[in-house]
Amino acid sequence: MRWRFMPLIIVILILILIAIGAIGVKLLVFNENEGPGNEQMEYSEKPIIELEKELDEEKGKISIRVSATTKDGTSIKQIVLPDGKTIMGSSTTFEVNENGDYEFTVYNENGISNTETINISELKEISATNPYIPEGFSAAGGNPDSGYVIEDEYGNQYVWVPVEDGKLTRVRMLKDEYEESSEAATELVNSVAKYYGFYIARFEASQYEIDGKVVAASMAGKTPWFNITCTDAIKEASESAKVFGYEGYNTALISSYAWDTTLEWIDNRVTNYSSSIDYGNYTGTIYPTGYTTEDNINNICDLAGNVREWTTEIYKETEEDNNSSSIRNTEEIKNRVVRGGSASSQRVPMAYTGYAENTYDSYWGFRMVLYK
Secondary structure: OOOOOHHHHHHHHHHHHHHHHHHHHHHHHHHHHOOOOOOOHHHOOOOEEEEEEEEEOOOOEEEEEEEEEOOOOOOEEEEEOOOOOEEEOOEEEEEEOOOEEEEEEEEEOOOOEEEEEEEEOOOOOOEOOEOOOOOOEEEEEOOOOOOEEEEEOOOOEEEEEEOOOOOOOOOOOOOOOEEOOOHHHHHHHHHHHHHOEEEEEOOOOEEEEEOOEEEEEOOOOOOEOOOOOHHHHHHHHHHHHHHHOOOOOEEEEOOHHHHHHHHHHHHOOOOOHHHOOOOOOOOOOOOOOOOOHHHEEOOEEOOOOOOEEEEEEEEOOOHHHHHHOOOOOOOOOOEEEEEOOEOOEOOOOOOEEEEEOOOOOOOEEEOEEEEO
């Protein structure tokens, strides 16, 4: 009788062993994939980030190529660049023109992220003799000692004014009746302290139409923009960079700092240029920008004559001035300083005169600066 039930007992034992084994496997899977602190493998893989750099010595910049993958095949969602911008996808290129550490963060579709940092040290340090080149510009001749020229795709040209000690010059700094308080002038002072120079428009401002909008330009062979008030000149100069798309760089009406520093730099090569009437166009006829070859010094044109040029400098009238002048200061109207000479006025480049900022003249124009 006992042997009759033996096969049944064996079958039952086998079933019990199979059940115990299944329970053990389930517990093992739970412990590996679902237990506290143990997430499933497909959600634990961080993105793998590869960073490669390529130097462009001519433009003074490095391109950082970013690519991201994962071991488990999870899709890459986005890349956060060092400037905070987000790029969707798994690869991109980021350009830099300064040495330093640059951090990139990559996110998977499931939210897992990873961050990698790359050090850039190959770029020559920006200095008075190694100027930065704004994005969209390229070298157009000259050198930092005698006038380094850059040009954009439209034909705008600017000249690098080196400032070795990072400190701009202002001749009337101690004269109470003169003041330089514009925001752009302050920005330029700070920029030069960091980059040891700035760009001055090679030419007097002229009008250029782009996408139906008239914008201030620095181009050769153009009629200078005259009959413009200082108020409008400040506005047009500041908008030039925006219209032409100079990202990360500003244009502004030239300040007393920029004018005086430029003259000081030129005088180091051409003795007494700033106090001479031997260079400018004083013929009575306004010529196209850059036409007067005598007034092309350090690759900067028409700084002495052709049209007088508005600056941001403020002239505060004295009581004596008010008694003898028909122009009065009010809270709304300031006197701004006009520099240099014109076709109708034989004045030296360093000359300065104050006029109400809302006045204009057929021999008055303006010039811009470009800075980082």
